[in-house]
Amino acid sequence: MFLPRPVRLPGPLVPPPVLLVVAHGSRDPRHAATVHALAGRLRSLRPGVRVETGFLDFDAPSVERLLDRLARTGVREVIALPLLLTRAFHAKTDIPAVLREASARHPRLVVRQAAVLGPAPLLTAALERRLYEAGVAPGDRASTGVVLASAGSSDPEAIAVIAEIAREWRHTGWCAVRPAFASASLPRTEDAVRELRAAGAVRVAVAPYVIAPGLLPDRIARGARRAGADVLAGVLGAAPELARLLLHRYDEAITAPRYLELPRPA
Structure with missing residues (x-):
């Protein structure tokens, strides 16, 4: 079981990186509502971490504008968590391109892309939860x-x-x-x-x-x-297993060795 835990780095106390949930977006309003419900569950599990949501298409805010706003307000570190179950086009191409462009616009903003969600035992557990509920x-x-x-x-x-x-x-x-x-x-x-x-x-x-x-x-x-x-069964939605998995991917990205790289100069 992945338990929520605070993030601490050596040296002076610094705020943990912003957790940015990157969703595809949809013309269907149920999509954004589900993403926001999942973000709310993340905030309740990890109250010390700032959680934001951005969309690649259709919904607002776009990932680009959200990263611009974060940079303008002084945020220096962001972990972008793709709300994706497999590593396909969006994870390999779309999201990296958006994050690279944001990094070029804001050299003092360090942005990491976390791994996609699947495959993972917690996803299987969430699937079974939905089957039992049905x-x-x-x-x-x-x-x-x-x-x-x-x-x-x-x-x-x-x-x-x-x-x-x-x-x-x-x-x-x-x-x-x-x-x-x-x-x-x-x-x-x-x-x-x-x-x-x-x-x-x-x-x-x-x-x-x-x-x-x-x-x-x-x-x-x-x-x-x-x-x-x-x-x-219903869609996975804001299943607790999915929220725990997102936090696990966030922690993985933080503890990766490259996280300790120095920020690039302005």
Whole structure:
């Protein structure tokens, strides 16, 4: 279990780095509401750390403007935590570009990008929490097939990670676990549900491997209903396991050796 803990560095007492949650953004207002709820949980778990949220698109504030504001108000260190479950395009390209540009604009602002959230046992625990909340009983595991339904990606690394999570999760007692994707890759959720039913699963549950509501999670839900899934779990949302994992990634970024580099001169 990852417990919230204060951050202390050698030498004079300095404020801990700002924890910046970097979310994709969406036209769906439920997305931003979920991100802000998760940020609120982080603040309650780590009251000594300033927590901010920024978005790559659609929602305000943008990551760029938020970093500009932080720099203007004297903030010197930021840990940017991508609210992403796999290391794909946004983690490899979009977010690093935004952070590099901010560093160029504000040479006295040190910005670190933390690792993406997945894979991690805490995410599996959050998925199971949502399945149990949706009506799956712990005793049903051996007769329940699970569809691990992710948003999808054109990045082969991300797809391979989802497949590996499904394989590992299967070994924890479920009848079967199949990956599915809402976009870019196959199979779709409805196809995975039908495959599990044809393979003999007594019941089929769909576990969305997504953080916030929006277009693709809605597509997952439609596919689950269309194929007659017995259980449809909610998105991960502000699950306590997700909040603890974010804080773990924050602490990892702080304790990385390069964190002790001197700030660049103005």
